[in-house]
Amino acid sequence: MKRRDFLKASLGGAALLGAGAAQGRGNLEPAEEAIGMLFDSTLCIGCKACVSKCKEVNGMPATPLEDETYWDAARDLSHETLNVIKVYQEGDASIKDAAENGFAFEKRSCMHCVDPGCVSVCPVTAMRRDPKTGIVTHHPDACIGCRTCMVGCPYNVPQFDYDNPFGEIHKCQMCNQEGVARIDQGGMTGCAEVCPTGATLFGSREALLEEAKRRMTLKPGETYNYPRGDVRKPESHHEKAVPAYQNHIWGEKEAGGTNVLHVSSIPFEKLGMPPLEERSYASISETVQHTIYNYMALPAAALAGLTYIVRRNTEDEDGGES
Ligand code: SF4
Ligand code: SF4
Ligand code: SF4
Known part of the structure; x- marks a missing residue:
């Protein structure tokens, strides 16, 4: 495999990473009727x-x-x-x-x-922000008790009921x-x-x-x-x-x-x-998540490029032998 081809595949992944950083979001605006x-x-x-x-x-x-x-x-x-x-x-x-x-x-x-x-980090959308009023509510029917919202809140507000065997x-x-x-x-x-x-x-x-x-x-x-x-x-x-x-x-x-x-x-x-x-914590963490996901696309894109190039080279070699 030529070094130029390897660099091409890697740079393709790097371009994806750049696009990911650009997708980072800013703070949400207050709800219309907050x-x-x-x-x-x-x-x-x-x-x-x-x-x-x-x-x-x-x-x-x-x-x-x-x-x-x-x-x-x-x-x-x-x-x-x-x-x-x-x-x-x-x-x-x-x-x-x-x-x-x-x-x-x-x-x-x-x-x-x-x-x-709390809404941003909840993996099952048990914490929700009403788009009209901006009121943030917890929904026990959807909650899996992972307590991630407790970490995502800068004010230490969500409280877990440790006395309850099912928690809440x-x-x-x-x-x-x-x-x-x-x-x-x-x-x-x-x-x-x-x-x-x-x-x-x-x-x-x-x-x-x-x-x-x-x-x-x-x-x-x-x-x-x-x-x-x-x-x-x-x-x-x-x-x-x-x-x-x-x-x-x-x-x-x-x-x-x-x-x-x-x-x-x-x-x-x-x-x-x-x-x-x-x-906001939410805008920072979601930007980092986007970047990490796209960072994961870099090795994937490089691997896809390498696989293509190796296969093409192999086919060329096979073709040369026949
Ligand atoms: S602090 Fe208590 S009384 Fe006040 S809005 Fe919240 S739940 Fe209602
Ligand atoms: S204070 Fe904490 S629990 Fe309340 S909305 Fe903000 S992040 Fe969520
Ligand atoms: S404690 Fe303060 S905020 Fe609460 S009802 Fe009395 S005066 Fe109002």
Whole structure:
């Protein structure tokens, strides 16, 4: 076999690899009618009404402390806690929403990512993103319990029920799973419905983002009428002095963005949010997969080329002998 022919076969495979890299995708765009929530840490008073309501909506038991004197003292997400309020404390923790010597509350539940890693890595499409609303739901009937979604989520949201011999993944379904369907019936999420201060606000992602951006422009100390319930048709408002917000809307861009947005007066890294780039995990991993698959095409193409050339040479030799 001639070296020129070998190189030709190899370069054909390399061209395929280049084409594969070009096929890598960018972040998904928000769904056309994306639904979400805005959590404003500065409005949260830590009452945990949202935690209790979430359990009620999802038929989950309370998580009491060992002495059972407290109602629902869940400290973190679990298979029976899909929404939790965490506490930030620094120094003597005497000033609300201050980074130094202060305290603040932070909500943890599924962020309903615009380009969800959990959906991207699930091998059996048990995690799905609704193309219309962007709501990300888990479907136990399709789930094989491999727990790959737990690895694909940058927020450690999907939780596995290790106590159940058949196992099962649990996460916030934005109160829109089978048997609940609050959103499909024109309602709002349980946690937003009961929040007394509007710290958890429901609505379209577009309207929530607009509200969050408005808050960034307010002067600290001036009075603002904060809406409660659904930002598009608030049940009520309450007046409150504007805090010194961080000029950062979490979820506007992080890892491709989220439908659940957060604002705060304390830097998000102090509130335990993960360091994330703007590019989504899903777009990175799917680009790598494309490239690897096409990389596998390189030896295949080279082998096909070599087989052809060897066969042709053999036929030439045979032809020469006869
Ligand atoms: S119900 Fe509202 S104020 Fe109470 S803990 Fe939940 S988010 Fe905070
Ligand atoms: S926060 Fe995690 S579980 Fe929720 S949609 Fe994003 S990747 Fe999926
Ligand atoms: S949207 Fe529903 S399931 Fe999700 S945290 Fe709120 S109450 Fe819980």
